[in-house]
Amino acid sequence: MPKEIELKLSLPRSCIKYLQHLPLLETLGISRPTKQKLYTIYFDTPDLALKRQNCALRLRQMGKNWLQTIKTEGSVASGLHERNEWEVSVPSNQLDFTQLGDPGMIKLLSSAELRKQLRQVFITRFTRHMYLLQTEEGSQIEFCFDHGKIIIDHTKESFTEIELELKSGKPTQLFRLALTLVQILPFPLRLENISKAERGYMLYTGHKNPPVKALPVELKADMDLTTAFTLIAQNCLDQLTRNEHGVITRIDAEYLHQMRIALRRLRTAFDVFASAIPNEVSLIHELKWLTHHLNPARDWDVFVTEQLPKIQQNFEDHTGIAALIKTCEILRKKHNKAARNSIKSKRYTKLILQLNLYLEEAFKYPGQPKTLKKAVTNMTLINFTKSVLINCHKHIIDTMNKVEEFDLTSLHSLRISIKKQRYTVEFFQALFAPVEVKKYIHSLSELQDILGTISDSINTQRLLKEIPVSKTKTLVSREAVGIILGWNKQQLQRMNTEIKDALQLFYHTSLFWEAC
Template sequence: MAIEIEDKFDVPVDYELPDLTGLPGVTDVVGPRTYQLVALYYDTPDLRLAARGVTLRRRRGGTDAGWHLKLPKAKGVRQEITHPLTRSTKIVPAELAELVLAYTRGVPLVPIAELQTRRGVTTLVNGAGVRLVEIADDQVKGTVLGAEPHVERWREVEAELVEGDGKLLRKVGKRLVKAGAAPADSASKLARLLDTAAPVPRPPRAATRPGSAGEVVMSYLSAQVDALLAQDPQVRRAEEDAVHQMRVASRRLRSALKSFASIVEGTGHLQEELKWLGRILGEVRDLEVVRERFTRRLDSLDGELIVGPVRARLSSDLLDAEHEAYDRVREMLGGERYFALLDSLDDLTGGPTFTKAAGRPAGTLDTVVAKSWRRVLRAYARAQAAGDPVAREPAMHDVRKAAKRARYTAEALGMRKLAGRAEAVQEMLGAHLDGVVAQGRLGAEAEAARRLGEDTFTYGVLTGLERAAAERAFEEFPRLWSKTTKAVAKLL
């Protein structure tokens, strides 16, 4: 896997590369070296990958022959996942086909285009011989496959970062432009080719009135749907923090649908499905968090306080449970219920059911934020009214959930200060909850160790630390609450 950072330029057929010497850090310009590349591109018949800026190809020739899956991460930045070249041109490797299931949703992948490229590569290197930037000068023949193939020819230049920095890439781009190049209109060769034959379908987006409440809400919802889809391949590969980010996107979507029910209606079932998704992702995330938490706790203890195989148990047992939870996540990501949820999200972003309030000015949404904060205040009042500490525990958890919803609502409207205040409440109560959950997990692990005749002294030490952390968060909370309510009153 690699992160590809490049700038693309359209150039006339008689374009000449400029002198690239004298750039900061560049001591030599090597090339050009010529390659002949033939790439076959795959997509669903209705171009679901192209619609999302995803490319999947099988390429022969050059220095990186093989299968390449490119996933957009940001403008000019793509994640590239490679697979060795296979003999078949009809069957996409299963590992890559699985990574695009969030887009294909089970629809078969077929060859849709071929690109034949004569490439001249010029490399900028430093004094140590390290490649900094590569400039590819491409003469392209593209063919859209089908009953009546469509052929296009063009020339373009790509400047790709290798071991250099963004500043050098920008300076290279300036020289290319000064010589007659222009920033490319298309993000990729495939997009350019397909658009010449027929406009590539774009992700569905609802029509909204500029400056309206509906526009603000749908912009936020669409961004969270995009974030959820972008994390899907990363979760399938078990990449760091991917489960957390996908879970956050699902929570933000569900929270926004609740908070903005006065703008977009009829989303009750979708909210339940997002809750289901978050719960399954949460199994992995919670295990990740508690395993890392126990590792830090053990690392902070003096050696004489660690008795028996406690480190191995709190690592291997939790890791085994985490792997089992990941298996359930992967099963879910390949299931019809998940695909139906993604279809529902497409329907949401493409054709939501608006209320009359959606057409009102965006400023009217301030009342939604105020309402969400009043919900936090009511939850805290109920918690304070609970005289029994046992009853107060779940009541304070309700305060945390209300604060999280208020935070997401404020974020959706760009109210960063209010979002920050709500997040502080959420985080401190979360610290208390994490301590309580950790104590429960330690109790279960200690019981398992006891049955095997192992010393459980260290489990007691860790439980004491977790109890102290949970109690400290509760003790500090009233002061934070007083400070927060005063600040929020001024913001609202």
């Protein structure tokens, strides 16, 4: 079955000429570069029957020739696209239903009624500069940079991107070449998780991809530890990168929230498997860097979009509250811009590429050494999981014993431990009875929500101090600050009562791993 493996990177349009004279392309090139004008028609039914089946059907004109292509469901992870693909030459710009290589498409298009409904949904027009490269390791990679437009009626959307398609060798070479490009090019590159077809459909429907939440990890009891770690880490990395576009385009604050959750999950994965896999200090350091740069934006999002509106509902006529909200919105935008700049930076792109390269090289490839630390060499996945869960549960209980006096430092430590345990349980939940796992997660969630509210209240006090003095020096503005602090104090008092009930629930929740 033909499979297309490629890595996509987006770049500023102004950099096209620079790429055309890039010495690396001449150094690694093994054939003369080519330039093509490409015109592509994408087909679907009015209700997008093909898209719902994760299929793309297109006709592409290259000079005087037409090529019919079918791409079916594959995977996209951190810019690496893997899909099944069938291509065949056709005599004109008419679909040929006798030339369908995919059995699924043959069945889908066997209906004469559906074939009649097929129509052009969008087109792309772009220029492609193409080079065939050979790496020192011997892999052959087709390097293309495309610049053009997606067109639907009178609506157009420009794009400029690099495609690195693997012709022979290992996908690790795609990541290595991309890292080289990021390091030598004087402008930023960004891994692109959205294909031209997906962009065309989004333009056609007017719908953006929603924020991506954590998906279940498909683990099996007979898996080795390194395979389990790879699946978990890739799952976290997918969630992180699939929310990038929403943050950069400022669609919804939820995208940033999901990126931060993905970061915490990924850091938890490294922590959970620290006793099993070699330490990756540099990667963990960079994950902490990214977390540090996204946190302020999320704190201001919560303060401005969740907390201040609740206060304003009770003080609608207070001019100081309204003025303070406007000031806070300005500060929120400032921190969101800083978060976007971090995601668009070279450092971020290098981090994502290095994470993927690490997972590919260390664990994925047959024949590659799967290094485990001695302490867990002969440990099964289920026993390893139980050991991790028991240790973290004990740490939570020990920390709970210090919370009686509502000590904020202990509460913060408790919140971190509970998050770690929840993410760990969610990683491994496929190995245990679902009903009992769900009860345990529920008890963790109750505690996490209450501790999250406490954390938000503590952040409120800190964020108020970040407001310029010039904005809080009048009597009415000082009064507004006082109202917020008073409301905040009430929140903390209410949480003091609720947390005791949640702690009791957790104490009495059965430990699902003991049944195995």
